[in-house]
Amino acid sequence: MGSTMSQTVAPENGKTQHNEQSQTPKGAMKARVDVKHPNLTMLGLYLGAFLGMLSETAMNIALPDLSKSFGIGPGTAQWMVVGYMLVIGIVLPFTSLLLKWVPAKPLLLFALAMFFIGSLVSGFAPTSMFIVLLVGRMIQGISTGLVLPMMFAVILEVFPLNKIGAAMGMAGLVVMFAPAIGPTLSGALIGAFSWRAIFFFFAIIAALAFVAAAIWMVNAYALTRPKIDLISCIASILGFGGLVLGVSLISDLGFTWQVILILVIGVLAVAFYSYRQLHMANPIIDLHALGIRQFTVGALIVMMNFGITLATMYLMPQELQNGMGVKVAMTGLVMLPGGVVNALVSMLSGRLFDVVGPKWLVRGGLVLSMIGVILLMLAGPTTSIAYIIFAHVVLMIGIPMAMNPAQSSALASLPQHLSTDGSTILNTMQQVLGAVITAVATILLAAGQASSHTGGKAMAFVTGSRWGFIFALALAVVAFVVSFGMARQTKSDDASKR
Structure with missing residues (x-):
């Protein structure tokens, strides 16, 4: 991308505008799409992404109640998580292509409507029909798969x-705060009402997001309508869907031949899909974004950091309840201070990135994440609640401190024609990795419990959690090593060269 660039926009009045992007005397650059209030433009996307990420962890606490209400086993109840992630894994890779065929505003309104409908279907599901509950949950996954990459892509256009x-930083607040607050909110709603209240809460927020998007969202992209390659579409569904389904089933079924077959099909399909995208004139996702070093380094750090979040958010509520005897509602309250700190650091780290660049923020955040995970590893059945809260707060400072600058650095390094593809790549990698991380954490939790022969069930659960925390620590170490590949210049310096 050169120092000046023209972007065609289709705003609400249907007229075409051309916004020249040029460097200001202070080194800043105008937005590609000129909107009066970019934060209002993003509001529907922020709320939609918040819902999607919130529901990823809010459902964990609800699973025991769902098992009792529907008379199903834990393995069947786990499909509320597996089915959701499966749909996200299938839909998400197509978002970049859809934005080239469908205006951004109608696509967002469709996505938010899907979350609203899915929430009501699950909320009103009769306890004799688990399939109705699951279908509603999978409809929600359609929305999350569309909204997450759209949020990051549109930010690059309107700011x-x-x-x-x-x-x-605001987007990071949405992505990081939502899963952090999920257990707290879920525990409170179940304690005060029932599991149905979770879905009705989702429906209310989805309706508000729909209204905000209808009023303020703009069509931020010119439609190019490239040719759709059916073979790539099939490979994408088999590949990403197979990987998410396969790794999600490991914790329930183990490495059976059926699970291994699903994983093999997934890996081969992703490999074929990737090769085909790199050799097509109009790919579904332009993987050439991975050839930009700053993007690839940032993407790897984001993946590892997201993995730390999912692993610890999966293990902590269970350890508190099963290893330390903390009640469900109290478990949510214990995790609340960390969630609040996460929100504050998410906003602060974004502003600091604009001033100092990503390198030292990312490394400092990863060091704090390591310290937080180590503190959690040292906890036991008799550890005080204050200690757990402190360890969680340290972790919740480190994760967003590294996540937001790494993500901003990665996406800001891309030329405009790769911005939607880069956002889709980043979010697809995160969701596929999320399924892998959850499966590995579950396997390690079970293996650690089996290895413990003293101290009773509580100590066995703590031991299993420690195995999972060691895995989270390994992810932090890998991300820290990768961070030394980040460019020295700040985002603004990098942007001025494009």
Whole structure:
């Protein structure tokens, strides 16, 4: 991308505008799409992404209640998580292509409507029909698969380059705070009402997001309508869907031949899909974004950091309840201070990125994440609640401190024609990795419990959790090593060269 660039926009009045992007005397650059209030433009996307990420962890606490209400075993109840992630894994890789065929605003409104409908279907599901509950949950997955990459892609269009860090900080707040607050909110709603209240809460927020998007969202992209390759579409569904389904089933079925077959099909399909995208004139996802070093390094750090989040958010509520005897509602309250700190750091780290760049923020955040995970590893059945809260707060400082600058650095390094593809790649990698991380954490939890022969069930669960925390620590170490490949310049410096 050169120092000036023209972007065609189709706004609400149907007229075409051309916004020249040029460098200001202070080194900042105008937004590619000129909107009066970019934060209002993003509001529907922020709320939709918040819902999607919130529901990933809110459902974990609800699974025991769902098992009792529907008379099903834990393995069947786990499909509320597996089915959701499966749909996300299938839908998400197509978002970049859809944005080239469908205007952004109608696509977002469709996505938010799907979450609203899915929430009501699950909320009103009769206890004699688990399939109805599951179908509603999978409909929600359609929305999350569309909204997450759209949020990061649209940020690059409606915010000036010198404010992208702050905007990414807000997006990071959505992505990181939602799963952190999920257990707290879920525990409170179940304690006060029932599991149905979770879905009705989702429906209310989805309705608000729909209204916000209908009022303020704009069509931020010119439609190019490239040719759709059916073979790539099939390979994408088999590949990403197979990987997510396969790794999600490991914790329930183990490495049976059926699970191994699903994984093999998934891996081969992804390999074929990737090769085909790199050799097509109009790929579904342009994987050439991975040839940009700053994007690839940032993407790897984001993946590892997201893995730390999912692993610890999966293990902590269970350890508190089963290893330390903490009640469900109290478990949510224990995790609340960390969630609040996460929100504050998410906003602050985005603004700091605009000033100092990503390198030292990312490394400092990863060091704090390591310390937080180590503190959690040292906890036992008799450890005080205050200690757990402190360890969680340290972790919740480190994760967003590294996540937001790494993500901003990765996406800001891309030329405009790769921005939607880069966002889709990043989010697809995160969701596939999320399924892998959850499966590995579950396997390690069970293996650790089996290895413990003293101290009773509580100590066995703590031991299993420690095995999972060691895995999270390994992810932090890998991310820290990768961070030394980050470019020295700040985002603004990098943008001025494009």
